Amino acid sequence: MTNITDAFRGKTLVITGGVGSFGSTCLRHFLTTEIGEIRVISRDEKKQDSMRHDLQAHYPNYAGKVKFFIGDVRNLDSVRDVMYGANYVFHAAALKEVPSCEFFPVEAVKTNILGTDNVITAAVENRVERVVFLSTDKAAYPINAMGMSKALGEKLVGARAQSAFDRSGTVLCCTRYGNVMCSRGSVIPLFIDQIKNKRPITITDPNMTRFLMNLDEAVDLVAFAFENAEPGDLFIQKADACTIGDLADGVMKVFGDTEKKIIGTRHGEKLYETLMTREERLRATDMGEYFRIAPDGRSLNYDKFYVEGDVLTEGDEAYTSHNTKRLDVDGVVSKILKTDYVKEELEGRPHVVEA
Helix, strand or coil, rough: CCHHHHEEECCEEEEECCCHHHHHHHHHHHCCCEEEEEEEEEHHHHHHHHHHHHHHHHHCCCCCEEEEEECCCCCHHHHHHHHHHCCEECCCCCCHHHHHHHHCHHHHHHHHHHHHHHHHHHHCCCCCCCEEEEEEEEHCCCHHHHHHHHHHHHHHHHHHHHHHHHHCEEEEEEEECECCHHHCCCCCHHHHHHHHHCCCEEEECCCEHHHHHHCCHHHHHHHHHHHHHHCCCEEECCEEEHHHHHHHHHHHHHCCCCCCCCCCCCCCCCCCEEEECHHCCCCCEEEEEEEEEEECCCCCHHHHHHHHCCHHHHHHCECCCCCCCCCCHHHHHHCCCCCCCHHHCCCCCCCCCCC
């Protein structure tokens, strides 16, 4: 992980949706550092209780650093409570499953848009120094309710970033990443469960491509954004991708063969995902492993654009899961074997392939 522990020494970090996959991994990265306090806010008291007991069992000398708050980002007052005296915020709370948001789009609006606005408001009121918002590749050229709601969440960050900085010195920025392997909604745990129960692997479309990141990479991306952001910046990682067919073959190579069944695409799914649009490439800076996309600095005064024109309207090509580095089956195997979930599933049973 990017070395940012000095910046967190003695500081208070808030993680919204902190009992999820990202929050759990983030805790593991920061807990044993000299961070002052980590506040976890979510509405799932059962997961909070499980996390609390897990921390007490495995990190007894550090568990006291973590404070739990029952609350919902939809409720501004509960967000205000957790922000009081905080220095930094990682905003991970979201509705993330595409089919669920297709059937309940208003719920996606309440969490992913209005909840994001509440986090911004509470952060500015409490003079939080830095807030990193987690977004998704589905927000680029969105076709489903989840992606549309996350795209508007990104727009909120961009629209309010400069005023937030001017009013209270708060730096707002975004990260956008692809599928995080073995997180909630990931297909890999489903494939593993199907193989273990000797059922066919269900594949939507074997030619569909998706970006692949592990949870540690997701935390590294947030850490990089934290270190390098100016108000309104958006960061993405240069990520690997693969076809769903190769992903299924890779999981079977690790856990054993089974039949494959093609079931067709789900509600709101794309053939491929986009991490950076053609228009965003104009404002993008290559920073090695990451791209930094500066905010659109134009004002509401469009007279000069009508009179003078604006020649630069889009870049050459979007950055998609179709045109990034494509992993073959062996590459997929190497990638998934690095995830904690897969390692835990393989404990106590013979490896089909060597790690």
